[in-house]
Amino acid sequence: MYLIDFKEQTLQSFERLEIIDMKLDSINEKYYSIVENPVSRLSEPLPTQLIKRLRVVNNEIGIKERSELYLSGGIMSIxxxxxxxxxxxxxxxxxxxxxxxVNHAERVNKTSMEAFILRVYKEENQACRFIKAFSDSPESFTGFSPLQPTLHYLQLRKVFLWPHYHVTIRECLEERKVEVIELYQSLSNSMREIQSAILECIDACVAELRKTNIAW
Known part of the structure; x- marks a missing residue:
């Protein structure tokens, strides 16, 4: 989870905790860049000075130290x-x-800890600025109306869809293409014989199916 203060534009203005980014598998620059703009800023990481202010809060940090970190504000992963x-x-x-x-929004359900956190936060902080959730797994929301309850658990109302063929998304992906190297292993004589035998078996099976099925 990240806590970032956007009320002021300088690093010296971190007086409040701003963003909690939950369900991150790893800490990566791309997660910093989506905070300001989830699309056009994917390839533009935040300034190095800002990234250095990230503090990781885990079970190795004591209660007293955590309380001091919260009050000091800044960026945190919790x-x-x-x-x-x-x-x-x-x-x-x-x-x-x-x-x-919230990242990996598709994993949030009625009994998840993230849903409980959002509910507690919303009830105790009526003046909250925003709650945003991200997901790169749209197939998780297909089926019998799974999106509506997920929005309810996330305390959200609006949904923005960004398919890979969207102009902005396509331009962003084109800027950093992945280098793909394909390696082919030629078949040995024994492998060719095995391949031919398998094809003959498949042809024989299909022929038998055609004989027993008049529709074919």
């Missing part, structure tokens, strides 16, 4: 388990958090 405990015990004031950013 596990959901630690965050919900600190919210419920008031170690982190909810009014210090101006917005929440």
């Amino acid at each position: 596990t959901s388990r630690i965050l919900i405990v600190d919210l419920l015990t008031k170690r982190i004031p909810s009014y210090f958090i101006t917005g929440i950013l």
Whole structure:
């Protein structure tokens, strides 16, 4: 989870916790760049000075040190388990958090810890600036209306779809193409014989099926 203060544009203005980015598998520059603009800024990481302010909060950091970090503000990466405990015990004031950013939104469900965090945050902080969620797995929202309950769990109302063929997305991907190297292994004589035998078996099976099926 990331906590970023956008109320001021200078690094010296970090006085409140701003964004909590939950469910991150790894810390990568691309997650920093989507905070300001989820599309056009994918290839533009935030300034090095800003990235250096990231603080990772895990079980190795004590309660007292965590409380001091929360009050100092800045950018933080926090596990959901630690965050919900600190919210419920008031170690982190909810009014210090101006917005929440959730990654892997498709994994949030009714009983997930992230849904509980968002509900507690929204109830205790009526003046919250925003909650945003991201997902790169649209197939998870197909089926019998799975999107509506997910929006409810995320405390959201609006949905923005960005397919890969969108002009902005395509231009962004074209800027950094992945280099693909294809390697081919030629077949040995024995492998060719095996391949031919398998093809003959398949042809024989298809021929038998055609004989037993008049529609063919």
